[in-house]
Amino acid sequence: MRKKIVIANWKMNKGLSEGLQLVDEIASDSSIRSNDVLKVIAPSFVHLASVADKLKNANGFAASAQNCHHVKNGAYTGEVSAEMIASAGAKYVIIGHSERRQYFNENNELLAQKVNVALANNLVPVFCIGENLTERNANQHLEVVTRQMKESLYHLLPADFSKVIIAYEPVWAIGTGVTATVHQAQGMHNHIRSEINKKYGKEVSSATSILYGGSCNPQNARELFACIDVDGGLIGGASLNAEDFIAVIKSFGS
Ligand code: PGA
Numbered sequence: 001m002r003k004k005i006v007i008a009n010w011k012m013n014k015g016l017s018e019g020l021q022l023v024d025e026i027a028s029d030s031s032i033r034s035n036d037v038l039k040v041i042a043p044s045f046v047h048l049a050s051v052a053d054k055l056k057n058a059n060g061f062a063a064s065a066q067n068c069h070h071v072k073n074g075a076y077t078g079e080v081s082a083e084m085i086a087s088a089g090a091k092y093v094i095i096g097h098s099e100r101r102q103y104f105n106e107n108n109e110l111l112a113q114k115v116n117v118a119l120a121n122n123l124v125p126v127f128c129i130g131e132n133l134t135e136r137n138a139n140q141h142l143e144v145v146t147r148q149m150k151e152s153l154y155h156l157l158p159a160d161f162s163k164v165i166i167a168y169e170p171v172w173a174i175g176t177g178v179t180a181t182v183h184q185a186q187g188m189h190n191h192i193r194s195e196i197n198k199k200y201g202k203e204v205s206s207a208t209s210i211l212y213g214g215s216c217n218p219q220n221a222r223e224l225f226a227c228i229d230v231d232g233g234l235i236g237g238a239s240l241n242a243e244d245f246i247a248v249i250k251s252f253g254s
Pocket of ligand 1: 173175176216237
């Protein structure tokens with residue numbers, strides 16, 4: 001179902017006590033505790049069970065992993081399966097983040113397998129798509145994200161696709177301080193929703209949550225979240241302190 005969602009992607013940051021303190025600060029803030037925004041926190045794998053445990057009874061909060069392995073289980077030393085993530089108490093998993101695509105050579109075909117194994121374990125995939133600067137400058141951005149969805153998600157039946165959250169993250173905006181303009185964000189989100197409409201129909205496309213990510217912060221979140229097709233944000237840098245993250249969560253218009 002289409003919802004307002006803000007996800008904290010801590011990436012490879014925070015030790016255990018520091019992370020748990022941040023969770024406490026966010027989850028105990030009375031101004032966001034009972035609003036209608038779903039708040040998801042994605043710490044590292046090693047802290048996932050502790051964060052999930054802390055959020056267990058916090059209304060409107062959930063824990064997410066930042067990645068999962070693409071097969072069910074087996075001899076893959078050092079890897080973490082979707083089943084392990086679910087057993088740690090997480091409900092979400094980020095799949096296909098551009099840093100995974102770029103530094104770990106994850107391609108659309110591999111990501112399709114990750115989506116499958118996540119869904120098989122009742123995890124909600126937060127599927128990241130987005131073009132790099134070269135593609136944007138060559139005016140290929142629409143086609144790039146369409147291909148990413150086609151090759152990693154379009155094998156899903158409508159009932160499974162409906163469980164997926166899409167995160168549009170232009171690679172040139174991630175961690176750079178450069179944010180997509182409202183015009184660029186709304187243009188792309190509208191494109192994504194209309195592509196989903198073409199493939200799965202109106203009922204599914206209008207119910208899909210599409211988040212924006214890439215230098216989203218308290219200064220720009222309000223105008224981005226006001227866009228008709230932007231349902232929230234995937235937040236990196238600004239999720240690493242409570243004040244900024246809470247301000248982003250409070251950036252939805254009433
Ligand atoms: P950023 O990261 O907010 O630091 O740009 C977003 C992300 O990579 O998910």
